[in-house]
Amino acid sequence: MSVLMVDSPIRSASALPEEPTQASRFGKARTAQSGALLEDYVELISDLLESGGEARPTDIARRLGVAHATAIKTIGRLKREGLAVAKPYRGVFLTEAGESLAARVRARHRVVVDLLLAVGVPFEAAESDAEGIEHHVSDATLAAFARFLARS
Amino acid sequence: MSVLMVDSPIRSASALPEEPTQASRFGKARTAQSGALLEDYVELISDLLESGGEARPTDIARRLGVAHATAIKTIGRLKREGLAVAKPYRGVFLTEAGESLAARVRARHRVVVDLLLAVGVPFEAAESDAEGIEHHVSDATLAAFARFLARS
């Protein structure tokens, strides 16, 4: 408690942040955005591998709601980044790096969803919004979320 | 109270969501993403107009941390979308639609930041992450945030 009125009173209509501060905030949001797609792919591939045994481009495409060509192109990017391996017509697998990224992403996803639920967000909205939100949750924020959940 | 363990026990490694459900979630996250940039511009322009009296492309670019040419191109998009007006060398102004979007965006931004602070996120992280998160907060989630803040 007391955490709420740090500087609330006036700042509504005045008090822009310092220029470099603001630029860096926006910059971070932009950076977070690239990488978000790769994270989604890696997490999904990991899920598919665990639950079904194989991750085929068509399945991935259907799950993500994109054309299969788009999925294949992005899988190519995953390979370039060293997150996945795939031989033609043989399905997609994750590298060490890919697996560990997937694990981190999945953990973060769960914390975000749980936090949303804990503050009263309805289930479907929580799952849906988390898909976008999670990519912008920094380590500091994630830690705070976990702490909040722990003391609930 | 109970809100926490809706389906927590097993779902870790199995139980993917239904295909169309998942596709729609990802689709929403993608959609939210386009529009995010416009929202940032509109909010910033509104802030600059209120606090300084004018919004010049160079200021906008500096604040956002991008090259001035990028800002000018995006301002062009704002004009096409009917959110802003600008005559060459005359600064940028918002239309009715632009102002009302700015108001909504700013309100949402405040709620998101306040919620992050309320669950214990440190100030700088809250401001920084909010910049990315806010664009993925649906109305349902926003309402839940407001409710949570009200009863704190």
Next chain:
DNA sequence: CTCGGAATGTAGCCTCGGCTACATTCTGTG
């Protein structure tokens, strides 16, 4: 009133993440 530096605008290039259309390979069924 002129002239130089800052602001503004234009052009052209890049990558990413979509798409469609078409080509190739695999595979299960008759």
Next chain:
DNA sequence: CACAGAATGTAGCCGAGGCTACATTCCGAG
């Protein structure tokens, strides 16, 4: 075992959102 249909892969297009380089316009100091 052949072949149709599904899965996979390739090519080429588009818009968004970055960038640099260059051209133009504005404005304030001398």
